[in-house]
Amino acid sequence: MLQDVLQGIKELIFPDNCFLCRKYLRSYHQKQLCPACLSLLPLNLPPFCLKCSRHLTLFNDHGLCLSCLKNDYSFDRAFSACIYVDPLPQLLHAFKYHDKTALRKTFSELMINYIETYHIPLENFDLILPIPLHPVRLRERGFNQAELLSRLLTKHYDLPQRTDILRRHKLTPSQTTMEAKQRWTNVHDAFRIDHSSSIADKSILIVDDLLTTAATANAASEALKNAGAAYVGVFSLAITP
Ligand SMILES: [Zn+2]
Ligand SMILES: [Zn+2]
Incomplete structure (x- = not known):
């Protein structure tokens, strides 16, 4: 009472x-x-690209989206819960740049719904690694948005999350206003691996908030594979159409 x-x-x-x-x-x-x-949030719906799971609007014999046809990504599979169209950019911007971190509950629920609906085999992954921010960016923002999402997911499914393996050693300018080509050079060689014995021959799932060109996820998975990871998956809240 x-x-x-x-x-x-x-x-x-x-x-x-x-x-x-x-x-x-x-x-x-x-x-x-x-x-x-x-109910207005734009879910990522089938048919999916066989590599990155982006909703396919054009069909070809490979079952791939244009990005995956053009790029030879170093990750094995990627999954995204939503399509990055209105109102998601507004929400994600508030989440990242205006401290609306309470939105993480809504976001992680969307990710969990996607996992359940499409039977994403999370149990096949040995470790979950959120995409890290550079320490300078982390100090500016106060939190890592990918880690907030990853923490709720790993808690929900009781999976091991590690934040001491993937390290961002190159301070790169924000990618939001960059052209696709710039994004690739911007994040090239941006990651380093610590404790590489923990990922040797392991299946790793990296978690991020957004896939656009997938240049960041590609750079991170390349670093992981070079350090001995056997399989790298990517799971993001949203992917560009
Ligand atoms: Zn409302
Ligand atoms: Zn694709």
């Missing part, structure tokens, strides 16, 4: 609103979006 009264007072003083439409959210909600806005 007292708790209900306190909760009522809290809601009067600090009302919770949907992050997108500002509609009032009922108490004890776990998400930052109302059900209507949640």
Whole structure:
């Protein structure tokens, strides 16, 4: 009873609103979006590219998207829960640059739904590694968005996450405004591997928030493979169309 009264007072003083439409959210909600806005989030749906799982809009004999036809990625498979179209850019920007880290619950739920719906065999991976930020970026932002997502996933599935293996040693400018070609040179050789004995002959899943050109995931998996990893998968919240 007292708790209900306190909760009522809290809601009067600090009302919770949907992050997108500002509609009032009922108490004890776990998400930052109302059900209507949640249903608008653009899920990644079949048919999928056989390599990166991007939704295919054009078909060819290889079953690959244009990016995978053009690039010989060093990772073996990639999976993404959503397509990076409205309103996802707005949400992801708020998550990364405006400290709206509570959105991680919504994001990780989308990722878990994708895993369950499409039977992504997470149990086949020995280790989960979030894509790291450079220490300078980490200090600026205060958190690593990929690690927040990865932590909720590994907690949910009781999988081992390691943050001391993949290290970003090159401070690269933000990629958001870059052309595809620049992104590749920007992240080239950006990663180093510590404790390489922990990944020798292992299946590794790297987790990131967004795949665009997949240049970052490619650079990270190349470093992991060079250090002895047998198989590298990538799992991201979203992928560009
Ligand atoms: Zn809403
Ligand atoms: Zn693809």
